[in-house]
Each structure stands twice: as structure tokens, then as C-alpha cells.
Amino acid sequence: xxxxxxxxxxxxxxxxxxxxxxxxxxxxxxxxxxxxxxxxxxxxxxxxxxxxxxxxxxxxxxxxxxxxxxxxxxxxxxxxxxxxxxxxxxxxxxxxxxxxxxxxxxxxxxxxxxxxxxxxxxxxxxxxxxxxxxxxxxxxxxxxxxxxxxxxxxxxxxxxxxxxxxxxxxxxxxxxxxxxxxxxxxxxxxxxxxxxxxxxxxxxxxxxxxxxxxxxxxxxxxxxxxxxxxxxxxxxxxxxxxxxxxxxxxxxxxxxxxxxxxxxxxxxxxxxxxxxxxxxxxxxxxxxxxxxxxxxxxxxxxxxxxxxxxxxxxxxxxxxxxxxxxxxxxxxxxxxxxxxxxxxxxxxxxxxxxxxxxxxxxxxxxxxxxxxxxxxxxxxxxxxxxxxxxxxx
Amino acid sequence: xxxxxxxxxxxxxxxxxxxxxxxxxxxxxxxxxxxxxxxxxxxxxxxxxxxxxxxxxxxxxxxxxxxxxxxxxxxxxxxxxxxxxxxxxxxxxxxxxxxxxxxxxxxxxxxxxxxxxxxxxxxxxxxxxxxxxxxxxxxxxxxxxxxxxxxxxxxxxxxxxxxxxxxxxxxxxxxxxxxxxxxxxxxxxxxxxxxxxxxxxxxxxxxxxxxxxxxxxxxxxxxxxxxxxxxxxxxxxxxxxxxxxxxxxxxxxxxxxxxxxxxxxxxxxxxxxxxxxxxxxxxxxxxxxxxxxxxxxxxxxxxxxxxxxxxxxxxxxxxxxxxxxxxxxxxxxxxxxxxxxxxxxxxxxxxxxxxxxxxxxxxx
Numbered sequence: 038x039x040x041x042x043x044x045x046x047x048x049x050x051x052x053x054x055x056x057x058x059x060x061x062x063x064x065x066x067x068x069x070x071x072x073x074x075x076x077x078x079x080x081x082x083x084x085x086x087x088x089x090x091x092x093x094x095x096x097x098x099x100x101x102x103x104x105x106x107x108x109x110x111x112x113x114x115x116x117x118x119x120x121x122x123x124x125x126x127x128x129x130x131x132x133x134x135x136x137x138x139x140x141x142x143x144x145x146x147x148x149x150x151x152x153x154x155x156x157x158x159x160x161x162x163x164x165x166x167x168x169x170x171x172x173x174x175x176x177x178x179x180x181x182x183x184x185x186x187x188x189x190x191x192x193x194x195x196x197x198x199x200x201x202x203x204x205x206x207x208x209x210x211x212x213x214x215x216x217x218x219x220x221x222x223x224x225x226x227x228x229x230x231x232x233x234x235x236x237x238x239x240x241x242x243x244x245x246x247x248x249x250x251x252x253x254x255x256x257x258x259x260x261x262x263x264x265x266x267x268x269x270x271x272x273x274x275x276x277x278x279x280x281x282x283x284x285x286x287x288x289x290x291x292x293x294x295x296x297x298x299x300x301x302x303x304x305x306x307x308x309x310x311x312x313x314x315x316x317x318x319x320x321x322x323x324x325x326x327x328x329x330x331x332x333x334x335x336x337x338x339x340x341x342x343x344x345x346x347x348x349x350x351x352x353x354x355x356x357x358x359x360x361x362x363x364x365x366x367x368x369x370x371x372x373x374x375x376x377x378x379x380x381x382x383x384x385x386x387x388x389x390x391x392x393x394x395x396x397x398x399x400x401x402x403x404x405x406x407x408x409x410x411x412x413x414x415x416x417x418x419x420x421x422x423x424x425x426x427x428x429x430x
Numbered sequence: 431x432x433x434x435x436x437x438x439x440x441x442x443x444x445x446x447x448x449x450x451x452x453x454x455x456x457x458x459x460x461x462x463x464x465x466x467x468x469x470x471x472x473x474x475x476x477x478x479x480x481x482x483x484x485x486x487x488x489x490x491x492x493x494x495x496x497x498x499x500x501x502x503x504x505x506x507x508x509x510x511x512x513x514x515x516x517x518x519x520x521x522x523x524x525x526x527x528x529x530x531x532x533x534x535x536x537x538x539x540x541x542x543x544x545x546x547x548x549x550x551x552x553x554x555x556x557x558x559x560x561x562x563x564x565x566x567x568x569x570x571x572x573x574x575x576x577x578x579x580x581x582x583x584x585x586x587x588x589x590x591x592x593x594x595x596x597x598x599x600x601x602x603x604x605x606x607x608x609x610x611x612x613x614x615x616x617x618x619x620x621x622x623x624x625x626x627x628x629x630x631x632x633x634x635x636x637x638x639x640x641x642x643x644x645x646x647x648x649x650x651x652x653x654x655x656x657x658x659x660x661x662x663x664x665x666x667x668x669x670x671x672x673x674x675x676x677x678x679x680x681x682x683x684x685x686x687x688x689x690x691x692x693x694x695x696x697x698x699x700x701x702x703x704x705x706x707x708x709x710x711x712x713x714x715x716x717x718x719x720x721x722x723x724x725x726x727x728x729x730x731x732x733x734x735x736x737x738x739x740x741x742x743x744x745x746x747x748x749x750x751x752x753x754x755x756x757x758x759x760x761x762x763x764x765x766x767x768x769x770x771x772x773x774x775x776x777x778x779x780x781x782x783x784x785x786x787x788x789x790x791x792x793x794x
Contacts (some may be wrong), residue, residue, distance in 0.1 A: 343549045346502050365465050365503040416548035
């Protein structure tokens, strides 16, 4: 009855994942670090999960460090690389459209004396590799960039950056949380040192994630304690999360090519339908070079906030920008960085499809969204969207 | 189809109980908390019972969770700044004493929010105001004082039209504050004993003068003289936004008997002071007048009671419309200080007939 079009925020848990987790909770209780047989069974289960996640990204199993999710992986990669660089390298290169779990650690490192460069994207959300290369020097500890942008879906061409970073001994971190499951993500091709993965975005449970760490990559632990996860992530592993992530990865690995094409067709169908019935609607982000499940759309003449609430009351669930601490929606920093005006950003919504999305849901969303748009535009004309005075910002 | 009602929720006990009661009555309740004031960096200890903080939104959210209805925070800061705060600042700078709560009701709760309600296919907007709306046998709507006279808020609602009254619900109108608190406890609402909000939500430290100066900018501040009835200069003052008619304290003028602000002249910058006896007026001219029953405009002189400030008792008076939206009000007996900018609200018994904003006092 609800049409869930917010997979970039989090995916529903796959049935196979649910079952695997239920079985685990029923049958196992051991700590993978324990010597006894319960511990040994738990350890085997954990390593199986690691192999499954590794296979999905074509990486060696021992390079996968389980974490509590994308945010922790990004924190570990960034603080870990900064700390491994000690005082030798004091510069970090990134972009202005990264996820908050990248931007906030970078801001913190800036306070601690690092020089942080945030390359601006073009109007399609693409970060020009040449501009990144220009910022790299031998003083650069880390380059951190998202493979696919969560809000507009644009993917980046990272191959030239990987080569250059490797050439000068700079650590290269890719945030692939939003790309995993939407397009093929293969470590061997991306040639990075560190890569963030999230189980929650591919049908695993929230609270499951991983950081790929290339053998010998310059990264130090952030969470200190026991020797778990090759010393990079102390603490008893979240076996439930790892198993769920592993099963989701395995299922996705089997069907990825077909699933990417299926979701792309559904997203295209929905966008065509909306373009026919909503004059002036615009797609943000690049046409080519994108994760096909994400449609970031500017709806003419309405506030995104109104559309979001009105659609929710009709059972269509999607998102806008990010939520502030008070729970109100704020215009997307990604759209603002892509040179959209505040008003344009305020009129933009993100629809993100995923494994659970059906053709029937898309057909219904294609009816409901234009109807709601007409109603909201008539009831609440956008002339009301007074530009926010300075005092309010 | 059950009727959908958009309930404006502040996180306070009143709007929480209002929402919960409507939900129990079977309405399709949609709760909204409005983000209105800019986030103020005032230290928490200086805040005095204001609304719009994150804690208040969380309190409202918990009510919605407990009563199982959808809840959203809506961002109306731009509208609030343009339609309420700017007016507040301009009025003070022009030597008047505005009532932003009246403005907020008119511009935000019963106009801007109603647009949003229509966008969300709501049939009604509800608030936790203490006031009553009744529909008579001819289909006309009447705005009435609340049953609890100590909490009555009809003063702040005088501008509501027939159309607005027809789609507005005040679930608390027949209840006393004690009953509302008891109801909140029965419903298990976490904020049952939260103190009432006070002061103006966007000036949490209560320092209006500094707020007006910072928002209006130094160029709009009008310094001038404090003068007596004979035009004699008693002192200089730094800005006429610091004064309000009827004010006694903070004049910085010593005299044999207490002096009060009698008038503020925005063109000359003069603040005229006088004795208590000189403050008295016999009536007022109101602008921006609206009548709940517009046909009353043709009725000539009408006997009414008028409230010229929220906390003042109603005074017997006669009302006559002098233009489409201007009225002359004459007090039956010599009246008190009349403060330009404040709302004056016309009553007959328990019924609100309309109201407007005080333009000036009538003397003699």
C-alpha cells in the first residue's frame, strides 16, 4: 500500500536476509573471538559473510573490515588515513557534494590543522578529474570522493585519480555506499586503498557496513580495544549485521546485471510519465554516468516540503535534501553546490528505486505524483516561497 | 470519508491535547509543528518559556507517536520573517507597539497554514487556542470567548472571517486550563505540566529594543527628545522604539509626580510625556478593521465592549465604521491610555464582533 521510493536512505531488508538473521539469532550465540566451539561456529559464520561481501566487490576477503555502516566506514577511512599520515602530509582533497559522514570528519580535521580542499562539481554533479589532479601534491595525505552521489545519482570517473594518487603515495578513499548494488563496483578496477560499503543500501540491515582496506594501505584504527577485524575495528563484531550484509551481497551478486537493468527501466518509465504530465519538470544530475535508480527532480511551482508531505499522506514515500535537527527538511547541499538556487533546491525531491520496487508501484506513482503536484501548485503557489532573508539563514 | 484536520502543534500542552482530542473524536489528524523564528543563539538560561525549540518539536512528535497520527515539521521561517517579524520591527520603529501574536494568527496560522492545509487536502485547521466557534441555524459562524475566562484568547482571533471560521476548530474552547492539564495526564502526554509559553517567541530574551535595533539596522533608529505637554525638552532619548504609550518606567526623567508616555511622534522623534490624568482618552481610531459579520458595517453606531489590550478588561463603547476598514470607537466613560499598534477587539457579551489595530487615541 505504501510505495517506497527512498532506497537511497535505506532499503527494505530482503526476505533471505530476514531468514538468515532469524536463524542466526535462534541457533548461535557465540563470540567469534572465543576459543570454544560456539565461538568457532560464530567465527566461521563471520568469515563466510566476509567472503560474500568481498566477492560482490571482487576483493580479497581479508581486506574487508566490518563496521556499523557507511558513516563509521567513512570516519575510519578519513580519520584513519589522517592519523596514519602523522605530520608528514597535511592536505586532504575531496569534493563539496560528499555525504555528511565525509564532510563532518573533514571539517573536524580542518579544525585540527589539516588543509582541506573541496572541489566543486559542475552543474551535473560531476567532479572533473583534472581539477582533482591539480590539487594533488606530495603533501596530500588522502583523496576521498564518492563514487555515486546519494542525492542526484551522478557517478564519478575516478580511474585517473586512482592512478595519480598511487603515483605520489596518497591514500585514495572511495565512498561507494550509494553505488553498491546500483552499478557494478569492483575494487580491482577502481584501484583504491579504501572503500566504504553499506549493507543497509542493498537489502541488509541498518547497522551493517564495511570498509575495504587494501593490504598495506596507510590507515590506523580509530576505535581502539581488542584485536578484532585485523586490529582496525575493535569490539565484538556485529554478527547479525555481518550475516545480513553477506546474504544481501550474495543475492545481489547473483542478479546484479538483470537487477540494474530492471530498475533502470522502471526509473525511465517513471521519469517519462512525470515529464509528460508535469510541464517544466527537470532532472538534476547527469543523464549518462549515473546510478539508474535515482531521480532527483525539480518540480515547478511547488515547495518540495509540501510535495513530500502531501505525497506521504497518499502513501508515496520519498525524500528531500536532508533533515535538520528539528526534523524539518533543508535544501540539498549537493544541489546548491551544483549551482542551483535555494528556490530550485527547495522545489526538488529525490525518488530512489530499489530491489523491492515493482512495475505496478511505478505505474501508481506515475498517476499519484502528477495529481498531487497539480493540487499543491494550485493550493500553495510558489510566489509564497519568499527568498529567505539573511537574518533567517 | 473522515474529515482531515491539520493541527498546528507547538509542543505545549494546549495544542497537544487539542490534537489528541480530535484524534479520539475520529478525525484524520495531521500534526504540524511550524518552524517560525530563526534559531536564536541565546543561552538556554535566558530563554523564557518560548516555543519553536527542538525540544518543543520533540514533545509534539511524541504526542503524535503516542496518539498514532502523522506529524511533520514545516519550515515557514521565510513567511514568518516577511509577514510577522518585519512588521514587528517596522511598527516599533514607527513609534507603535505591535502585537505579533495577532499578526502571526492572521498571516501564518489562518492564512499560510491554510494554504498548506489545502495542499494536503485537509478540511480544517485546528489550534490549541482558547476560543469557541459556533454555527447558528442560518449557517452563520460566531466567534465566542472561551469558557475559561482566565485563558480566553479570542482577542488574538478577531480577524477571522466567515470563511476561515467555517474551517477552523478550537477543541479547547469549552474547557478550563485545569481540565486540559487533567486531560493531558489522562492521555499520558509527557508535557501535561509544562508551563504556559510567555513573551514573544522570536525574542527569547525579552529584549525587544535590542532586537528591533539589530533587525532594523542603525539607520532606521529614530533618536529624539522627551518633551512635556508644553513642548519643553526634558531629556534626549536614543530611539523611539524603546517607548510605548502608557509606559512609566525607564523614561530617565525625574519629576514631582510620575510621568507616563502620552504619545510618540515618528516624524519629529518626540516622545511626549504627561501625568496619569493626561493619559486618559475618550476613544480611538482603528485601522485594518475586519468584522466577523461584515453586514454590521452598515448598522451605524453600535454598542459594544472593547478590549484595547489583551490583559485589559473590556470597556463599554460605541463603534462606528468611518471607512471600509477604519472605525471610530468612543468609550462610554473616560478611557485609559490607548497604545497605537495594539489590537482593539470588539465584543458584545461573549461574542467577538471584529477588531482592528489602534491608529491613534481620540482626545477630548
